[in-house]
Amino acid sequence: xxxxxxxxxxxxxxxxxxxxxxxxxxxxxxxxxxxxxxxxxxxxxxxxxxxxxxxxxxxxxxxxxxxxxxxxxxxxxxxxxxxxxxxxxxxxxxxxxxxxxxxxxxxxxxxxxxxxxxxxxxxxxxxxxxxxxxxxxxxxxxxxxxxxxxxxxxxxxxxxxxxxxxxxxxxxxxxxxxxxxxxxxxxxxxxxxxxxxxxxxxxxxxxxxxxxxxxxxxxxxxxxxxxxxxxxxxxxxxxxxxxxxxxxxxxxxxxxxxxxxxxxxxxxxxxxxxxxxxxxxxxxxxxxxxxxxxxxxxxxxxxxxxxxxxxxxxxxxxxxxxxxxxxxxxxxxxxxxxxxxxxxxxxxxxxxxxxxxxxxxxxxxxxxxxxxxxxxxxxxxxxxxxxxxxxxxxxxxxxxxxxxxxxxxxxxxxxxxxxxxxxxxxxxxxxxxxxxxxxxxxxxxxxxx
Amino acid sequence: xxxxxxxxxxxxxxxxxxxxxxxxxxxxxxxxxxxxxxxxxxxxxxxxxxxxxxxxxxxxxxxxxxxxxxxxxxxxxxxxxxxxxxxxxxxxxxxxxxxxxxxxxxxxxxxxxxxxxxxxxxxxxxxxxxxxxxxxxxxxxxxxxxxxxxxxxxxxxxxxxxxxxxxxxxxxxxxxxxxxxxxxxxxxxxxxxxxxxxxxxxxxxxxxxxxxxxxx
Numbered sequence: 253x254x255x256x257x258x259x260x261x262x263x264x265x266x267x268x269x270x271x272x273x274x275x276x277x278x279x280x281x282x283x284x285x286x287x288x289x290x291x292x293x294x295x296x297x298x299x300x301x302x303x304x305x306x307x308x309x310x311x312x313x314x315x316x317x318x319x320x321x322x323x324x325x326x327x328x329x330x331x332x333x334x335x336x337x338x339x340x341x342x343x344x345x346x347x348x349x350x351x352x353x354x355x356x357x358x359x360x361x362x363x364x365x366x367x368x369x370x371x372x373x374x375x376x377x378x379x380x381x382x383x384x385x386x387x388x389x390x391x392x393x394x395x396x397x398x399x400x401x402x403x404x405x406x407x408x409x410x411x412x413x414x415x416x417x418x419x420x421x422x423x424x425x426x427x428x429x430x431x432x433x434x435x436x437x438x439x440x441x442x443x444x445x446x447x448x449x450x451x452x453x454x455x456x457x458x459x460x461x462x463x464x465x466x467x468x469x470x471x472x473x474x475x476x477x478x479x480x481x482x483x484x485x486x487x488x489x490x491x492x493x494x495x496x497x498x499x500x501x502x503x504x505x506x507x508x509x510x511x512x513x514x515x516x517x518x519x520x521x522x523x524x525x526x527x528x529x530x531x532x533x534x535x536x537x538x539x540x541x542x543x544x545x546x547x548x549x550x551x552x553x554x555x556x557x558x559x560x561x562x563x564x565x566x567x568x569x570x571x572x573x574x575x576x577x578x579x580x581x582x583x584x585x586x587x588x589x590x591x592x593x594x595x596x597x598x599x600x601x602x603x604x605x606x607x608x609x610x611x612x613x614x615x616x617x618x619x620x621x622x623x624x625x626x627x628x629x630x631x632x633x634x635x636x637x638x639x640x641x642x643x644x645x646x647x648x649x650x651x652x653x654x655x656x657x658x659x660x661x662x663x664x665x666x667x668x669x670x671x672x673x674x675x676x677x678x679x680x681x682x683x684x685x686x687x688x689x690x691x692x693x694x695x696x697x698x699x700x701x
Numbered sequence: 702x703x704x705x706x707x708x709x710x711x712x713x714x715x716x717x718x719x720x721x722x723x724x725x726x727x728x729x730x731x732x733x734x735x736x737x738x739x740x741x742x743x744x745x746x747x748x749x750x751x752x753x754x755x756x757x758x759x760x761x762x763x764x765x766x767x768x769x770x771x772x773x774x775x776x777x778x779x780x781x782x783x784x785x786x787x788x789x790x791x792x793x794x795x796x797x798x799x800x801x802x803x804x805x806x807x808x809x810x811x812x813x814x815x816x817x818x819x820x821x822x823x824x825x826x827x828x829x830x831x832x833x834x835x836x837x838x839x840x841x842x843x844x845x846x847x848x849x850x851x852x853x854x855x856x857x858x859x860x861x862x863x864x865x866x867x868x869x870x871x872x873x874x875x876x877x878x879x880x881x882x883x884x885x886x887x888x889x890x891x892x893x894x895x896x897x898x899x900x901x902x903x904x905x906x907x908x909x910x911x912x913x914x915x916x917x
Contacts, residue, residue, distance in 0.1 A: 556787075591829075593828050595835040595839065595869070596836060626871070628871035630832075630866070632835065632866065641866075641870050643870050643871060643872075687870075
């Protein structure tokens with residue numbers, strides 16, 4: 253039973269912060285297919301860093317106008333196809349000029365002062381222009397017209413690479429990873445080298461085929477060239493796509509972990525924080541405070557170290573469960589700490605249930621009468637028998653001159669045990685504490701030890 | 702005996718200052734550390750009699766400290782102190798070389814006593830550790846386990862078992878001596894011998910047992 257169940261639920265009094273508020277803040281951003289507010293956020297247009305594939309432009313526009321990011325992305329891809337590749341430089345420009353959500357300035361305002369970056373951008377762009385001119389002279393075909401707009405993309409990406417935030421750079425690195433692998437940027441291994449060589453050969457063959465198609469006009473040849481080019485792209489990019497899929501899985505795991513953390517926060521709130529609040533209110537009653545602290549300690553321990561939820565039904569199935577139950581009941585009812593140690597474990601049968609009942613009586617007795625500050629409860633499961641020792645360092649008594657009430661109890665403990673073939677020994681002396689040793693033979697000599 | 706010089710290693714500053722305040726008069730707290738590497742450096746520098754060591758530290762388990770210090774300064778003794786009852790933590794730090802284990806809920810007087818005992822070269826078992834050891838060494842040697850070079854290491858004598866049982870029942874060494882009609886020194890030597898077995902036994906059951914306790 254949790255302390256809340258015992259003492260009633262606490263209201264919010266400022267000392268206990270509810271984790272749900274925290275929860276809501278953490279999960280404000282929903283997944284790409286989650287529900288969106290159709291009206292948009294009404295603020296200025298900002299790139300959305302939390303839900304990005306590239307620069308977060310599409311999700312930024314989506315959040316601004318209240319569309320689904322997926323819709324924006326599809327529209328963008330279609331526009332790129334129709335405009336023969338002009339969508340890409342447009343996207344890069346948007347990346348450069350729209351500030352990140354929460355940021356003051358866009359990347360371009362920083363890139364303006366980056367002469368090295370500008371030089372690099374111009375250099376890369378002119379290199380591409382040169383290549384395209386050469387390809388055009390060799391009768392490059394339809395894709396040359398697609399490649400021209402990318403001169404601007406390359407220049408823009410170079411500027412972003414030099415001046416973007418670390419997140420922007422990480423995204424770029426991610427997107428450009430296959431190129432990095434080709435230039436040896438990523439740690440090359442033999443397999444990826446072979447893969448790239450084969451891809452390059454296929455690509456060259458395919459392009460050659462495509463170029464010569466203009467001359468020969470054979471109908472089947474362009475098709476073969478396209479197939480070869482596609483095959484080379486799949487070969488070169490395949491592992492990278494796989495990695496993206498794997499990253500998605502990792503992301504899902506991270507989300508699961510975050511949910512687990514929220515669960516733990518809720519659990520800590522329900523138990524620990526509530527108990528701490530109760531302890532603060534009861535600071536003038538040391539007995540109560542100790543009792544609360546013990547109760548909470550035990551609950552946390554059983555959750556942390558034994559994987560048992562405090563809400564689990566307390567079923568007595570084994571000796572260890574039974575001993576734990578006795579400890580719990582005595583501590584919460586009499587406020588006396590019980591130090592329980594169980595060695596081995598086995599399932600309960602009728603005899604062992606009787607043993608536990610006798611042990612419970614002995615423990616209650618010690619809690620009520622001994623005046624000891626702590627009671628030890630020791631249970632040991634051996635192949636042949638189960639022994640439970642209840643011991644206190646309290647005032648003890650003289651077995652010769654036992655008061656009537658205690659004699660009655662000794663007899664009831666004794667009776668329970670002997671009826672089922674067990675033994676009960678009580679050792680005590682005034683001022684020396686009391687020790688009750690209970691032993692019960694096991695009917696089945698197998699069990700969990 | 703002079704008051705033992707103690708270094709506290711615990712990542713909770715509140716706990717350290719609490720222990721320092723409580724133990725202040727009975728032992729000499731010469732230093733404090735809050736993580737593995739600072740602890741190793743500090744202990745190597747101060748060479749205290751006893752290190753009070755938290756089992757859980759951010760930069761690795763307490764056993765990392767024990768192993769590192771034991772390699773260069775075998776004379777420094779460790780007493781593990783933990784809020785955790787997870788048996789594998791306790792067994793791990795003991796097997797690394799700690800001379801004892803007590804829970805953080807221990808009373809001040811008992812803690813001071815435990816520190817003095819460890820300083821004097823004795824072993825200190827809490828009732829819970831005694832229960833763990835009894836549990837781990839339960840049953841005879843099993844066939845699937847490669848025995849230690851010294852088969853005696855794999856088993857407790859019946860006397861050692863008795864002593865452990867009484868510790869698990871909350872008896873002090875003095876009370877045990879009286880109960881078993883032996884001297885306190887003999888009780889201490891039994892406990893030290895159990896500690897040695899716990900540290901040296903190659904009984905794989907120890908590890909397996911701890912793992913099973915975790916799963917159960």
